[in-house]
Amino acid sequence: MSDDAEPIEYSGASGGWGSVRGIVQTMARERASPGALETLRTQNKPGGFMCTSCAWGKPKHPHAFEFCENGAKATLWELTTHRCTPDFFANHSASELRGWNDHDLEHEGRLTEPMRYDAASDHYVPCGWDEAFSAIGAELRAIDPKAAVFYASGRASLETSYLYALFARLYGHNNLPDSSNMCHETTSFTLKQLIGSPVGTCILDDFEQCDAIFFFGQNAGTNSPRFLHPLQEAVKRGCKVVTFNPIREKGLIAFTNPQNPTEMLTGKDTQISCQYLQVRAGGDIAAIMGLCKYVLAQDEARGGSIIDRAFIDAHCTGFDEFRARADATSWERIEQEAGLSRADIEEAGRVYVAAERVIGVYGMGLTQHVHGFENIAMLVNLLLMRGHIGRAGAGICPVRGHSNVQGQRTVGISEKPELVPLDKLAEQFGFDPPRDHGMTTVKVCEGLLEGKVQAFIGLGGNFLRAIPDQGRIEPAWERMRLTVQIATKLNRSHLFNGKTAYLLPCLGRSEEDMQASGAQTVTIEDSFSHIHGSIGHRKPASEHLKSELAIVAGIAKATLTPNPKVRWDDWTGDYALVRDLIADTYHEEFHDMNARMFEPGGFYRGNGARERIWRTESGKAQFTAPDMLAATNVADALGRYRLVTVRSNDQFNTTIYGYSDRLRGIEGKRDVILINPADIERSGLVAGQRVALVGDAGDGHARRIDRLEIVPYDLPDGTIVGYYPELNPLIALSHHDQHSKTPASKAVPVRIEATG
Numbered sequence: 001m002s003d004d005a006e007p008i009e010y011s012g013a014s015g016g017w018g019s020v021r022g023i024v025q026t027m028a029r030e031r032a033s034p035g036a037l038e039t040l041r042t043q044n045k046p047g048g049f050m051c052t053s054c055a056w057g058k059p060k061h062p063h064a065f066e067f068c069e070n071g072a073k074a075t076l077w078e079l080t081t082h083r084c085t086p087d088f089f090a091n092h093s094a095s096e097l098r099g100w101n102d103h104d105l106e107h108e109g110r111l112t113e114p115m116r117y118d119a120a121s122d123h124y125v126p127c128g129w130d131e132a133f134s135a136i137g138a139e140l141r142a143i144d145p146k147a148a149v150f151y152a153s154g155r156a157s158l159e160t161s162y163l164y165a166l167f168a169r170l171y172g173h174n175n176l177p178d179s180s181n182m183c184h185e186t187t188s189f190t191l192k193q194l195i196g197s198p199v200g201t202c203i204l205d206d207f208e209q210c211d212a213i214f215f216f217g218q219n220a221g222t223n224s225p226r227f228l229h230p231l232q233e234a235v236k237r238g239c240k241v242v243t244f245n246p247i248r249e250k251g252l253i254a255f256t257n258p259q260n261p262t263e264m265l266t267g268k269d270t271q272i273s274c275q276y277l278q279v280r281a282g283g284d285i286a287a288i289m290g291l292c293k294y295v296l297a298q299d300e301a302r303g304g305s306i307i308d309r310a311f312i313d314a315h316c317t318g319f320d321e322f323r324a325r326a327d328a329t330s331w332e333r334i335e336q337e338a339g340l341s342r343a344d345i346e347e348a349g350r351v352y353v354a355a356e357r358v359i360g361v362y363g364m365g366l367t368q369h370v371h372g373f374e375n376i377a378m379l380v381n382l383l384l385m386r387g388h389i390g391r392a393g394a395g396i397c398p399v400r401g402h403s404n405v406q407g408q409r410t411v412g413i414s415e416k417p418e419l420v421p422l423d424k425l426a427e428q429f430g431f432d433p434p435r436d437h438g439m440t441t442v443k444v445c446e447g448l449l450e451g452k453v454q455a456f457i458g459l460g461g462n463f464l465r466a467i468p469d470q471g472r473i474e475p476a477w478e479r480m481r482l483t484v485q486i487a488t489k490l491n492r493s494h495l496f497n498g499k500t501a502y503l504l505p506c507l508g509r510s511e512e513d514m515q516a517s518g519a520q521t522v523t524i525e526d527s528f529s530h531i532h533g534s535i536g537h538r539k540p541a542s543e544h545l546k547s548e549l550a551i552v553a554g555i556a557k558a559t560l561t562p563n564p565k566v567r568w569d570d571w572t573g574d575y576a577l578v579r580d581l582i583a584d585t586y587h588e589e590f591h592d593m594n595a596r597m598f599e600p601g602g603f604y605r606g607n608g609a610r611e612r613i614w615r616t617e618s619g620k621a622q623f624t625a626p627d628m629l630a631a632t633n634v635a636d637a638l639g640r641y642r643l644v645t646v647r648s649n650d651q652f653n654t655t656i657y658g659y660s661d662r663l664r665g666i667e668g669k670r671d672v673i674l675i676n677p678a679d680i681e682r683s684g685l686v687a688g689q690r691v692a693l694v695g696d697a698g699d700g701h702a703r704r705i706d707r708l709e710i711v712p713y714d715l716p717d718g719t720i721v722g723y724y725p726e727l728n729p730l731i732a733l734s735h736h737d738q739h740s741k742t743p744a745s746k747a748v749p750v751r752i753e754a755t756g
């Protein structure tokens with residue numbers, strides 16, 4: 001690219017033919033097994049299986065094809081005909097495979113047999129399931145349970161998750177971090193504290209009634225494309241969408257519905273956002289403070305008719321202090337921190353004031369910051385001012401990532417014992433559950449560095465690649481005594497091993513799960529607290545695979561002393577028995593779970609805040625007066641940039657399907673830094689130049705990634721963008737939300753080093 005190149009602009013809308021092409025390419029690349037398209041047709045519908053991609057809701061009246069480009073890719077990636085067999089491991093050592101990239105490792109295909117890592121030869125070798133279970137059980141029995149960590153990526157079903165958490169507590173710890181600890185933990189913490197519910201208050205129907213949607217740092221087009229349908233419908237009936245995002249993300253600008261033949265043939269798209277505000281990374285506390293200032297001023301000018309006094313008096317605390325903070329904050333500071341003009345913020349404020357029902361949507365752009373708590377707290381402030389929580393057509397809507405990440409927390413995978421009904425579990429299973437706080441993801445990493453963690457079990461996921469500061473943590477990993485990974489495909493986390501290490505292959509959700517009582521159903525919870533049954537119909541990728549539930553039960557049985565109330569074999573034989581246990585532990589939410597799990601649209605497990613029952617310390621909804629306006633604690637300085645790490649539509653987290661970020665117009669590469677042309681010029685760089693990014697956390701640890709290509713892109717000054725997970729080694733472990741300890745993968749302080 002020449003140095004005077006224009007910033008990249010992708011001209012097409014999101015969705016449309018591009019997304020269809022994306023699906024077809026994935027089918028070809030993966031040589032998807034016969035019948036894969038038929039499987040896609042039943043995706044996210046009763047009687048079919050629930051997509052393993054994102055957690056977006058499954059409507060009561062599904063479309064003919066209730067899946068999106070990414071859901072299709074996730075399914076086809078699982079239904080690949082490629083196999084990663086014992087022969088592959090005989091040919092490649094773990095050390096050699098560390099040199100492979102994320103795409104190539106997973107591209108080898110589905111794991112087919114349980115494998116043990118043989119340190120002497122540095123190769124994985126096949127082993128039997130019984131051998132694996134008894135060796136793992138023996139190791140776990142030999143260590144202090146408090147030194148063991150049971151991680152979960154957010155895919156495993158409610159049934160498996162419930163048993164996994166039960167296993168941890170019977171064994172003796174609450175060290176149950178899940179991917180949520182790197183994702184929406186800020187949500188779980190903040191919303192619990194402020195409105196008494198750790199999850200969002202909206203349901204899908206609310207999108208049919210709202211008058212305005214405010215979007216903060218959530219990229220629907222890439223990360224939850226099925227959201228674009230209700231969004232498009234909302235816009236068509238006059239709902240206004242206002243977006244705050246440093247990147248002009250296509251799905252939030254325009255959308256062509258791939259399910260609508262007329263739109264597809266005519267290329268007619270729907271404009272989504274009426275206003276698109278390119279806030280600087282970490283600028284949302286300031287931007288929302290500006291919105292609130294405008295609302296307060298309007299209220300004063302219009303005789304107190306704007307703010308919902310009756311609601312605030314009856315339902316909220318902290319309003320006066322919050323208002324005083326807003327009054328004391330100058331527009332000048334707001335403009336500087338947000339990187340937006342007062343006029344633009346006030347225009348957005350007019351949309352807010354004119355709307356009777358407002359939904360606040362957010363994603364990683366708010367949660368993954370050092371002051372992520374305050375980001376979300378400010379959005380809560382904004383919504384509470386006009387009573388937009390606990391009312392149809394309004395509410396707060398964090399868009400969750402993994403397909404069952406919210407549900408895993410609901411049924412006990414939590415390091416926070418206060419969120420789990422421990423007394424009930426004690427009564428059900430006749431034991432004394434541990435009451436101390438377990439480790440979050442960040443605590444696990446700190447524990448690894450201190451040599452305090454001795455065993456790690458990964459129920460899915462790619463922990464070592466998803467965390468910050470890999471350069472420091474990978475070497476510490478091998479000091480562990482035991483590592484066990486339960487997975488469908490090979491990834492980098494499987495190549496760093498404890499003294500005893502196993503790689504255990506499991507069924508995917510689209511595959512038939514045959515047990516003693518017949519084919520099994522599993523359940524998941526979507527972003528809107530609706531529970532859905534899911535049945536896999538595909539033939540398993542290998543005859544040696546076990547279900548995740550069977551693997552968890554197998555390890556548990558080999559570890560724990562027998563207890564007549566704990567029936568691992570029966571539960572493995574019939575998952576309906578596990579649903580009975582869940583219904584017993586969480587009666588209010590999950591009663592009659594077996595009977596209700598196939599209700600169209602899922603069954604709703606309820607949410608107090610939606611009914612204006614605030615299960616907070618004060619019994620009220622809480623306004624917050626933040627002490628800072630920037631969501632980062634690293635001061636601006638000459639040459640220091642705020643790096644945002646993002647995902648493309650050709651990846652699902654650390655799973656890289658391919659190298660096409662179609663919606664951002666970046667093709668064939670991921671080793672890039674997006675930066676605006678003025679910043680390129682100011683720093684004496686040229687487009688296309690290769691540079692190094694250097695961590696600038698100021699904690700004495702060197703962090704560096706070489707050979708990244710400078711790509712001009714429309715971004716706010718000082719905000720640069722690159723891809724997760726490749727850039728994770730640049731993020732300091734200490735750079736996390738102060739309350740929830742969610743790693744701050746946005747606004748990472750870095751410098752650019754020209755390397756010639």
Ligand SMILES: Nc1nc2c(c(=O)[nH]1)N[C@H]1C(S)=C(S)[C@@H](COP(=O)(O)OP(=O)(O)OC[C@H]3O[C@@H](n4cnc5c(=O)[nH]c(N)nc54)[C@H](O)[C@@H]3O)O[C@H]1N2
Nearest residue numbers: 217218219223244281282363364365401402647651652653
């Ligand atoms: N295709 C695909 N789908 C996915 C995933 C995937 O990797 N690929 N991952 C899944 C998972 S686990 C999750 S959690 C979700 C994540 O989905 P999102 O929550 O959408 O997460 P990100 O893509 O990390 O970033 C979201 C947006 O935040 C913006 N942003 C960054 N910093 C700021 C800021 O300071 N302020 C504001 N206002 N915006 C900011 C970015 O520009 C980006 O558009 O997606 C899920 N769905």
Ligand SMILES: Nc1nc2c(c(=O)[nH]1)N[C@H]1C(S)=C(S)[C@@H](COP(=O)(O)OP(=O)(O)OC[C@H]3O[C@@H](n4cnc5c(=O)[nH]c(N)nc54)[C@H](O)[C@@H]3O)O[C@H]1N2
Nearest residue numbers: 153179182183460461462466486487489491653654724745
């Ligand atoms: N810099 C930066 N870091 C981030 C983020 C970011 O935005 N920026 N986002 C964070 C977020 S939101 C999240 S959720 C985490 C994600 O962290 P994880 O959930 O740990 O990672 P994934 O990439 O989703 O895990 C992929 C692996 O899961 C396994 N897998 C796939 N399907 C199944 C299955 O059905 N069962 C089992 N047992 N295994 C399966 C495969 O082996 C695959 O390689 O990363 C976090 N890290």
Ligand SMILES: [Mo]
Nearest residue numbers: 179183401402
């Ligand atoms: Mo996530």
